[in-house]
Amino acid sequence: MASLASSTTKIYCNKILPDMFDHGKHESHLGSKLKNNEKNKKKLDLKLVTKVANQLPVIVPPPDQEVISKEKKLAAWTSVRQERWEGELVVEGELPLWLNGTYLRNGPGQWHIGDYNFRHLFDGYATLVRLHFENGRLIMGHRQIESDAYKAAKISKKICYREFSEVPKVDNFLSYIGDMAKLLSGASLTDNANTGVVKLGDGRVVCLTETIKGSIVIDPNTLDTIGKFEYSDSLGGLIHSAHPVVTDSEFITLIPDLMNPGYTVVRMEAGTNERKYIGRVSCRGGPAPGWVHSFPVTENYVIVPEMSLRYCAKNLLKAEPTPLYKFEWHPDSKAFVHVMCKASGNIVASVEVPLYVTFHFINGYEEKDEDGRVTAVIADCCEHSADTTILDKLRLENLRSFNGKDVLPDARVGRFRIPLDGSPYGELEAALDPNEHGKGMDMCSMNPAYLGKKYRYAYACGAKRPCNFPNTLTKIDLFDKKAKNWYDEGAVPSEPFFVARPGATEEDDGVVISMISDKNGEGYALILDGSTFEEIARAKFPYGLPYGLHGCWVPKI
Ligand SMILES: CC(=O)/C=C/C=C(C)/C=C/C1=C(C)CCCC1(C)C
Numbered sequence: 001m002a003s004l005a006s007s008t009t010k011i012y013c014n015k016i017l018p019d020m021f022d023h024g025k026h027e028s029h030l031g032s033k034l035k036n037n038e039k040n041k042k043k044l045d046l047k048l049v050t051k052v053a054n055q056l057p058v059i060v061p062p063p064d065q066e067v068i069s070k071e072k073k074l075a076a077w078t079s080v081r082q083e084r085w086e087g088e089l090v091v092e093g094e095l096p097l098w099l100n101g102t103y104l105r106n107g108p109g110q111w112h113i114g115d116y117n118f119r120h121l122f123d124g125y126a127t128l129v130r131l132h133f134e135n136g137r138l139i140m141g142h143r144q145i146e147s148d149a150y151k152a153a154k155i156s157k158k159i160c161y162r163e164f165s166e167v168p169k170v171d172n173f174l175s176y177i178g179d180m181a182k183l184l185s186g187a188s189l190t191d192n193a194n195t196g197v198v199k200l201g202d203g204r205v206v207c208l209t210e211t212i213k214g215s216i217v218i219d220p221n222t223l224d225t226i227g228k229f230e231y232s233d234s235l236g237g238l239i240h241s242a243h244p245v246v247t248d249s250e251f252i253t254l255i256p257d258l259m260n261p262g263y264t265v266v267r268m269e270a271g272t273n274e275r276k277y278i279g280r281v282s283c284r285g286g287p288a289p290g291w292v293h294s295f296p297v298t299e300n301y302v303i304v305p306e307m308s309l310r311y312c313a314k315n316l317l318k319a320e321p322t323p324l325y326k327f328e329w330h331p332d333s334k335a336f337v338h339v340m341c342k343a344s345g346n347i348v349a350s351v352e353v354p355l356y357v358t359f360h361f362i363n364g365y366e367e368k369d370e371d372g373r374v375t376a377v378i379a380d381c382c383e384h385s386a387d388t389t390i391l392d393k394l395r396l397e398n399l400r401s402f403n404g405k406d407v408l409p410d411a412r413v414g415r416f417r418i419p420l421d422g423s424p425y426g427e428l429e430a431a432l433d434p435n436e437h438g439k440g441m442d443m444c445s446m447n448p449a450y451l452g453k454k455y456r457y458a459y460a461c462g463a464k465r466p467c468n469f470p471n472t473l474t475k476i477d478l479f480d481k482k483a484k485n486w487y488d489e490g491a492v493p494s495e496p497f498f499v500a501r502p503g504a505t506e507e508d509d510g511v512v513i514s515m516i517s518d519k520n521g522e523g524y525a526l527i528l529d530g531s532t533f534e535e536i537a538r539a540k541f542p543y544g545l546p547y548g549l550h551g552c553w554v555p556k557i
């Protein structure tokens with residue numbers, strides 16, 4: 001409790017905003033209001049002094065609530081208002097008393113430098129949000145990750161590293177040549193760790209993106225950036241899966257090989273920084289490996305997806321983005337799924353499957369016959385109907401310009417069945433009727449106790465159409481093939497994250513946490529019952545936060 005009190009009694013909302021947080025010219029009139037920090041500060045100081053008996057700060061009023069409600073603009077696609085904030089929230093409803101710990105959520109939360117606006121959702125500088133639950137109370141904090149890319153941009157007021165779609169401007173041919181060299185060595189790649197955050201088995205908390213250098217250790221209590229997570233091995237690589245599979249004992253990831261198309265599968269034991277080689281998969285098609293943002297595992301196998309949406313060396317070198325950014329769609333190269341034995345590194349299946357487009361795998365498990373022999377592996381993913389346009393739908397201009405038209409491509413829970421009997425083909429079908437969740441499907445979670453095992457429930461964002469982005473929270477029952485949906489008109493919810501009740505025996509006994517960007521520029525934390533999927537509590541933020549991607553749970557010990 002002592003450390004909680006000391007970290008929360010300091011209220012950061014009065015911090016003077018750096019120049020790059022000048023929202024005034026390009027996003028709204030909020031920026032000029034925010035510059036009146038001194039005025040706000042006085043207003044706030046008066047209201048912030050009261051402390052409750054146990055030294056937690058009482059609710060911090062929104063810095064300038066009048067402005068937010070006048071603005072009425074969805075905060076999801078707008079840069080975070082200030083670098084950091086922390087305070088206790090008023091909880092409506094009741095938080096379960098067993099829910100003690102911290103939910104951390106990472107995502108790209110700042111999409112401009114001065115007047116220059118970034119292009120794509122994935123370009124933004126990382127914003128970490130923290131929801132600390134303790135004895136029925138809730139403390140929220142957010143803070144920017146101090147990556148080299150973010151710090152350099154702040155100082156030089158320009159993009160200095162290659163982001164997902166943004167590239168630093170080069171002014172002459174010589175610097176272009178230098179830039180190419182820096183690209184090949186990885187020096188110009190971003191370390192903007194804006195995709196996710198994981199708790200390693202040894203307790204370290206690491207923020208991640210697709211570049212290996214963008215692995216950054218943070219303090220889950222203060223959200224301080226501690227430093228780079230240095231991999232101590234000599235496996236090299238410049239990029240990896242943004243989503244490793246992390247358990248208390250290990251961290252497994254895939255390293256795509258762009259030179260000799262394939263993937264290296266590696267495992268890092270908890271408590272170490274050393275990735276060890278498990279095995280290698282050579283690609284079956286195309287000029288380059290398929291994009292691998294995530295992958296599933298089963299109890300005994302690592303499943304390596306090879307999408308026909310492939311990395312593209314030519315596009316990597318381009319300064320201007322292509323419709324598919326650093327990737328290219330090669331339907332003729334076909335799509336595959338490979339299955340590698342975790343223990344031996346041997347490939348036990350490598351099958352052609354129907355074309356697919358996915359960012360996120362949900363889970364995988366093994367199917368057995370009556371003698372207990374594994375006959376097939378099942379892998380579920382959020383599948384975008386083999387339609388690559390989803391990538392461009394995530395361009396900020398598109399996200400910010402919803403006009404009532406239904407433009408979100410259909411998506412489903414894609415279920416792969418990969419036979420282990422040597423057959424050359426695997427199946428891919430919808431695990432349930434996609435109409436159950438409005439044919440929208442992404443940003444999934446499940447009970448981590450069922451990782452790699454047969455499971456029944458998945459939580460994700462679905463759609464209530466018309467929409468341009470997933471706008472519901474959905475609980476998928478994969479046994480009954482039904483979904484239960486939560487929806488609030490005009491609101492954009494972030495990934496529903498399942499936290500199991502300690503000691504639970506039912507798979508869905510727990511809560512689901514999401515952060516909602518509300519239509520009026522506001523935002524709140526939402527806690528749903530994992531079983532009934534009914535709201536049990538919500539807590540309003542002082543102001544709406546940008547959309548965030550993935551999170552993790554750090555239990556109180
Ligand atoms: C936020 C998210 O989900 C994905 C972020 C992806 C990033 C930052 C990818 C970056 C890349 C480069 C900077 C060059 C190499 C290719 C690629 C991995 C796409």
Ligand SMILES: CC(/C=C/C=O)=C\C=C\C=O
Pocket residue numbers: 195359390411441442443469470549
């Ligand atoms: C937010 C998203 C897709 C939504 C589409 O329906 C994908 C995020 C990918 C990175 O984590």
Ligand SMILES: [Fe+2]
Pocket residue numbers: 195242243293359360549550
């Ligand atoms: Fe992701």
